[in-house]
Amino acid sequence: MSVKVEQLSNQRxxxxxxxxxxxxxxxxxxxxxxxxxxxxxxRIEAPHALPEVIAEPAIDPD
Structure with missing residues (x-):
């Protein structure tokens, strides 16, 4: 992600x-x-751990 600092013009x-x-x-x-x-x-460039996904057992329709 791009992060830019700009001076705003036409301001008092x-x-x-x-x-x-x-x-x-x-x-x-x-x-x-x-x-x-x-x-x-x-903060953007810091390593981020992906959340661990716990697989739920499939429900048997029988």
Whole structure:
């Protein structure tokens, strides 16, 4: 998943946006936006264990 930090233009105040997966989260400070993006990237790229699926015995219709 792509994670981007962008400065928003045409604003009265400086705003930054972290964009990922069709979502945008706005920050008033560039460093906070970059810190959030870095943490998000770490979590996305971290290894994730798949849940163990326990097969249930098939029900005999007889």
């Amino acid at each position: 105040e400086e705003l930054w946006s972290v964009c990922f997966g069709g979502r945008n989260i706005q920050f008033r400070d560039e460093q906070r936006a970059r810190d959030y993006a870095a943490t998000l990237k770490e």
